[in-house]
Amino acid sequence: MSHPFRRLLLPLVLLAAAGSAQAGIFDDTEARKMITDLQRQVTDLQQQNQALADRLGKLENRVDNFKIANLVSQLDSQNDALAKLRGQLEVLEYNVEQTQKRQKDLYVDLDSRLRAVEPDGGGGGGTVPAATVPADKPAATADKAPAAGEQAAYDAAFGLYKSGNYVGAAAGFKEFMRLFPDGKLASNAQYWTGMSLTAQRDYKGAIATQQKLLASWPDSNKAPDALFNIAANQLEQGDKKAARKTLEDVVAKYPLTPAADKAKHLLGSLK
Template identity: 40%
Template structure:
């Protein structure tokens, strides 16, 4: 009888142990399944995030490419406009020179009693050759040589009728060399010493452009306002008014 009780007890313990083992396996499988679901959800979220990031980077790259294209287009249009304006000035300069009388060498050429000035400005043909040589260098994009030529011209023929033009092109030669400080210095001579010349309004406009590029919008605005006030009917004044409206 005692042996039978022991046997039944052992049997019950074995069944309980088997049942517990079965429950442990089910719990483990459930936990593994839950973990798998969570990992898959996390991977899906990470994949979605990476895809969104890739799409965002793609859109940004497209936007940068678009903006770069706009900058290149605007740069090209600006350079084209500058070249067109420069060609206009060159053509105008050439046309006006053809209309000038060959003997117009300035006050020094007229005043025969002033020997010092006559020595430098008494030969209109030579003045014309020196001026043309500097201008041809400018047309050939030899801006350094052009600046040397125009600088020598205004020193040699300060009273020549071509001196204002030479001083103006000297300033533009410095602009072409990206030397705005020297350009402003050269153009300021036109606006003061040769304030009555046809080139003075354009020199004010060139100075304003350089001042703006040098990060001095206040000075640029002042130059534009001076241009409009002093030369209201000059073509350059119309450009100045347009710029002032945008400031």
């Protein structure tokens, strides 16, 4: 190669080398810039992720608070419903109590009226009107007078009952039954023994006493009232079904008696 050509080649080589060096510098700068951009993007993403995490935490708290508030609201609603049910129960219990009181007052009133029209004030040997006594069942002992001392013993016990001394009355009538088990007033004494037990709220004992009257003196003028008293005691025990059946028996067996009229009134209030 001639010397001139070498002189020309040298600048070209130098120029090419310079260009290569500039290209290398350019590539390093761009790479660093890209790295810087990526780092910035990573930082931005990290910040965004943190922001999202913070928002998510706040949302979770809000959801938890909402759930708690919702549970509290439901609890409050249930408490309100429970309070209303309790109120309704109290009203029902009051109504039942008032109904039972009215039934008892009706019974006492009707029984008082019955005693008022009986010849001896409810204690003597008055008989059921002839029209109410079955033809094949004469009024037992209606033509016999009480034995000596029988009326006095009976009146003493009945006086205790009228004064409100039901314990003393029950004891007095039981003593009367011991002294005069077959007396003319025996069925009446048995009846008022049961009534004295009713007044003491011994409903089971009263029912047993009246059942004994019905078994021992089925033709007694006190039989209708004894059966009615059984129904009244069954009501006091809360056995409405049995009481209704007993009241229906009173009406069916003794249709023309005051006891039947009382039974009809009481049946009407039980509907």
